[in-house]
Amino acid sequence: MPRVRRLPVHLANQIAAGEVVERPASVVKELVENALDAGSTSIEIGLSGGGKRRIEVRDNGVGMSRQDLELCVEPHATSKIETEDDLSRITTLGFRGEALASIGAVSRLSIFSRQEGASEGWRLDVAFGKMGKVRPQACPRGTMVTVEDLFLKTPARAKFLKTDQTEYARCIKVIHLFCAAWPDVDFKIKKENRLVLSCKSGASLKKRVEPLLGSQVTGALLEVSGKSEGLSLEGYISEPEKVRISRRHLYFFLNRRPVSSPVLWKAANDALRGFLVKGNHPAGVLFLEIDPELVDVNVHPTKSEVRFERPNDIYRMVFHSLRRVLENRKEVLQASFQNKEGQEGLLSPLIGPSKEKREVVETGERKGFFPLPWENGSEVAEQRPGYEVFQKEEVQAFGGDFKAAETPKNSPRIIGQFANSFVIFELDEALFILDQHAAHEALIFKRLNRELAAIGRLESQQLLLPEVFDVDASKMENLKEAQKLLERLGLEIEGFGENQVIVRAVPSSLFEREIARGLVAEMVERAIKEPHLPQKEILRHLLERISCSNAIRAGSAMSRAEMNTLVKECLNEGVKNCPHGRPVMIRLEKDELYSRFFRK
Numbered sequence: 001m002p003r004v005r006r007l008p009v010h011l012a013n014q015i016a017a018g019e020v021v022e023r024p025a026s027v028v029k030e031l032v033e034n035a036l037d038a039g040s041t042s043i044e045i046g047l048s049g050g051g052k053r054r055i056e057v058r059d060n061g062v063g064m065s066r067q068d069l070e071l072c073v074e075p076h077a078t079s080k081i082e083t084e085d086d087l088s089r090i091t092t093l094g095f096r097g098e099a100l101a102s103i104g105a106v107s108r109l110s111i112f113s114r115q116e117g118a119s120e121g122w123r124l125d126v127a128f129g130k131m132g133k134v135r136p137q138a139c140p141r142g143t144m145v146t147v148e149d150l151f152l153k154t155p156a157r158a159k160f161l162k163t164d165q166t167e168y169a170r171c172i173k174v175i176h177l178f179c180a181a182w183p184d185v186d187f188k189i190k191k192e193n194r195l196v197l198s199c200k201s202g203a204s205l206k207k208r209v210e211p212l213l214g215s216q217v218t219g220a221l222l223e224v225s226g227k228s229e230g231l232s233l234e235g236y237i238s239e240p241e242k243v244r245i246s247r248r249h250l251y252f253f254l255n256r257r258p259v260s261s262p263v264l265w266k267a268a269n270d271a272l273r274g275f276l277v278k279g280n281h282p283a284g285v286l287f288l289e290i291d292p293e294l295v296d297v298n299v300h301p302t303k304s305e306v307r308f309e310r311p312n313d314i315y316r317m318v319f320h321s322l323r324r325v326l327e328n329r330k331e332v333l334q335a336s337f338q339n340k341e342g343q344e345g346l347l348s349p350l351i352g353p354s355k356e357k358r359e360v361v362e363t364g365e366r367k368g369f370f371p372l373p374w375e376n377g378s379e380v381a382e383q384r385p386g387y388e389v390f391q392k393e394e395v396q397a398f399g400g401d402f403k404a405a406e407t408p409k410n411s412p413r414i415i416g417q418f419a420n421s422f423v424i425f426e427l428d429e430a431l432f433i434l435d436q437h438a439a440h441e442a443l444i445f446k447r448l449n450r451e452l453a454a455i456g457r458l459e460s461q462q463l464l465l466p467e468v469f470d471v472d473a474s475k476m477e478n479l480k481e482a483q484k485l486l487e488r489l490g491l492e493i494e495g496f497g498e499n500q501v502i503v504r505a506v507p508s509s510l511f512e513r514e515i516a517r518g519l520v521a522e523m524v525e526r527a528i529k530e531p532h533l534p535q536k537e538i539l540r541h542l543l544e545r546i547s548c549s550n551a552i553r554a555g556s557a558m559s560r561a562e563m564n565t566l567v568k569e570c571l572n573e574g575v576k577n578c579p580h581g582r583p584v585m586i587r588l589e590k591d592e593l594y595s596r597f598f599r600k
Contacts, residue, residue, distance in 0.1 A: 021102050024051025025170040030099035031145050032178055035059035037092045046190040050164030051171050052150050060142040063115035069124045069134050075101045090297055105129045107150045113143040128153050169473030176211040181256040209285045214470035217283045226321030230291045233321050237284035240275045249283035259306045267315045271322035414563050421554035423563045434585040438578035439570050441551035445579045448543050460490035460505040469521045473499035475528045482527035519549045544579040
């Protein structure tokens with residue numbers, strides 16, 4: 001008896017469905033792609049039970065005849081390619097002819113369709129791989145597809161699905177991508193028969209990409225454009241201050257198809273190097289148009305991965321287009337920061353203290369480089385009940401011992417500032433070079449940990465006007481855990497709708513700072529995204545971000561009084577490394593310098 005046998009068609013289709021139909025969002029993607037390929041100008045999507053119970057997609061496209069309907073659910077049946085040469089020039093979203101067959105193998109699939117000018121429409125039902133007969137059916141022009149009981153008879157697949165809310169959010173994300181890439185198409189989304197999104201054709205690109213990037217980022221986008229032989233690029237990238245903690249807010253579209261490619265990611269990352277703090281990522285949307293013969297989209301069943309015939313040309317166009325925008329912006333900002341004498345101001349407007357605090361620092365009347373709000377000359381506030389207090393040994397693991405280092409017997413003598421980034425001073429017959437950003441970051445980090453050890457949380461400041469932030473709707477189920485963590489950081493948040501949170505209080509150290517909004521959004525997103533990681537790990541990361549964002553930047557000019565204060569505080573506190581592990585200062589002994597100049 002032969003050991004090799006041909007699988008039944010319905011079983012083969014179920015196996016194929018594993019590559020094409022991963023979850024409800026995959027079904028939505030395939031059905032909307034078919035609707036767009038049919039020339040639709042209006043598409044309506046209905047979801048029930050997160051798409052697990054029912055998905056419905058209606059369009060006003062060209063529709064299908066009876067013969068088309070009989071074939072469309074067969075494996076590898078398609079109207080989009082005919083010959084082998086067509087594979088080298090694919091202009092449609094779909095082309096494999098697998099989607100409907102795969103969907104019909106793992107659900108109850110019904111298709112209603114009527115061509116323009118036809119006197120009647122047709123209906124076809126497929127129940128878990130078993131196809132019924134095509135029957136006459138009254139219906140409007142276009143096609144309506146319903147998918148019910150997805151994975152009901154394939155429990156091995158169903159057990160990997162998430163909650164209804166998470167699956168619903170993933171479906172919405174897919175539709176938002178289509179809204180951004182197809183501005184000439186109307187999209188409507190209904191959840192449990194309630195209209196939740198209406199994206200009208202003709203709306204501006206910024207308006208259509210807002211659901212992807214969030215309203216906070218959309219208001220601070222830089223326009224990107226570029227052209228090369230057979231290539232063009234249009235889109236937006238966020239200003240460097242409007243950053244995120246994950247790469248998922250940067251989207252690439254190739255001929256209106258959302259794609260991923262190592263070439264595109266490398267070009268974007270290389271272009272942004274030097275403009276972002278390590279660990280931050282930009283947000284944006286980039287639309288590439290390319291001759292279909294120069295790209296292979298037949299790489300993966302989901303059609304999200306592509307290969308380029310001229311990857312170097314793609315890299316150069318994306319890299320230089322982004323770099324040009326960011327460098328031009330930097331020149332504009334530098335010009336705007338000049339004072340009337342033509343010199344840079346005391347500090348960058350985003351991180352400098354108020355005018356009153358500048359005067360205090362310059363005159364040296366108050367100790368402290370950037371005094372934090374809870375430092376009021378008295379002891380730290382007494383411990384408050386209801387909060388778990390960090391033990392001293394726990395905080396030492398974060399920021400080192402609280403005891404100040406032994407005060408040097410001599411006072412440091414400031415020599416000056418190099419490259420507006422390093423403070424050079426001499427002390428005890430040695431030359432020191434201090435990294436101003438790393439040093440200030442280390443001081444803030446230590447102060448924040450000191451406060452956590454004392455009262456179990458950071459001081460907070462109520463906002464007069466609460467802020468609303470967009471979050472990933474699929475992560476909203478983690479809100480309760482995130483609230484507990486953020487409360488210790490002085491952030492008070494509540495759920496606000498299906499994919500937003502409202503912030504009512506922020507850490508006092510961020511109050512009235514221009515950079516606070518982006519940082520608060522990042523902290524909320526991180527806490528909601530990873531609530532199940534060890535709390536200390538997330539807490540440390542968030543404290544690092546607060547410290548880094550509040551610290552003076554490299555490239556910022558400092559007065560001699562500021563340099564003197566920073567150096568003395570570093571010596572008194574005994575900080576040696578910033579929270580990321582980089583050294584705060586390096587020391588060159590006099591003997592070493594003499595030796596380097598052959599004076600010994």
